[in-house]
Amino acid sequence: MKAMSLKSYGETAKFELADIDEPTVTNGHVLVRIAASSVNTVDTMIRQMGQEQLPLSPDLPAILGMDFAGTVEAFGEGVTNFAPGDEVYGCAGGLIGLQGTLTELINADAKLIAHKPKTLSMREAAAIPLVGITAYEGLKRAGARSGQKILVQGGSGGVGHLAVQLAKHMGAEVFATDTGDKRMELIESYGATAIDFKRQAVSDYVAQYTDGAGFDIIFDSVGGQNLTNSFEAAALNAHIATTVSLLELDLSPAHFKGLSLHVIFMLIPMLHNHEREVHGQILAELAKIIDAGALTPRLDDEAFTLEDINAAYDRLTSGQAIGKVVVSI
Missing domain, CATH: 3.40.50.720 (NAD(P)-binding Rossmann-like Domain)
Known part of the structure; x- marks a missing residue:
């Protein structure tokens, strides 16, 4: 499958298009086809600093990206609350040991995701999780x-x-x-x-x-x-x-x-596999608040595709973005 990959870390590091193997769904996980992701400040810090300064960074070559919204294609043993065709969102990758979302499919821990707010598009939902x-x-x-x-x-x-x-x-x-x-x-x-x-x-x-x-x-x-x-x-x-x-x-x-x-360091459940279900519960509660009309994500005016990811990172680090920088996969 198609992905944007980093071969090095640093201020001048650039993402490159790569072909990687599709993940296989595992126990307690769901295989999600990603429709959109978003860029967070911690993502830009990982690209710039890498493992020496930020030990939570993935091994190289690295697939970054934490947030996503997409559609369930398959589920592993022990998963009872998601089925193929369900639209979901979450923050489940882009750290050491966890494949990121700047690609087409993710094998996501079911504890870290929830059903997508019905009133949001995939791009809007991808702006929410982290x-x-x-x-x-x-x-x-x-x-x-x-x-x-x-x-x-x-x-x-x-x-x-x-x-x-x-x-x-x-x-x-x-x-x-x-x-x-x-x-x-x-x-x-x-x-x-x-x-x-x-x-x-x-x-x-x-x-x-x-x-x-x-x-x-x-x-x-x-x-x-x-x-x-x-x-x-x-x-x-x-x-x-x-x-x-x-x-x-x-x-x-x-x-x-x-x-x-x-x-507040919300990556703890992902990094340490500690109370991951709390993130799924919060996302489910946020979906209710969103669908009730009390919460709306603000997306930056600039739109990006997967191949534009370098420009998307530059947009966030420039300080010019207002709202979340979102990437369509």
Whole structure:
């Protein structure tokens, strides 16, 4: 079958068209014909850094890609909830030991997938899994509920735009930081209050929107030094969920506010075969929320095919994409 393969890692590494053997369905797995995949930041990090810097990277030659939507062709022994012809979506490949989705077929662990939302196209569904699971897990671990004031850092990003919508669905009053007119408009379209972090200091928007008390929950999809801003914006005993905590940081501000910090690394079930069924359960719940009209993925305006994958990765790393970069297989 056709695939796009990496023969090396690094800043100049390029995907090349390759023919690889079709996978055989195994116990507890389903064979899915992939209709679409999407590009996530972690995918671009793997291409650039490789196994020396990022041990979760696949062996070379590597087939990357984690998200997918497609149609079940066969199922292995022990699978009872999927049948040929079912439309499914999930995040099930692209890591060490797991073939990626930049190809035509995947032998996916049935625990990691769910039936595709009925109201979404294959391309739209492929944009959901990694970022949707991340947003859902982060809000749930932080205890999101009705009546809270929740701040999403990076509210128009892949994870952020879904976190904004999920927080609204949970009944919270939602605020989100970003910059640029299009990104501000996107945040506002979800019923949240957009905050331009380049125009307004943390202390100013905390005073304006919380009377100086701070936000109950902060979902940080930006990471790095932005965690310091999140500490400043948080209320006493608040919860912060972050998806990017790869740095050394003085936790003193968090200590004096009694903050709870939740590090969200949604790849753990895939990497360690640990509670994989939770991902399938979250995807099933997200499908219900989507089909009820409370959650809609934002796809970037640029469309790509499998052979365009190098351009798709460049689009995401350029910082120009708004929403998810999706690849039709």
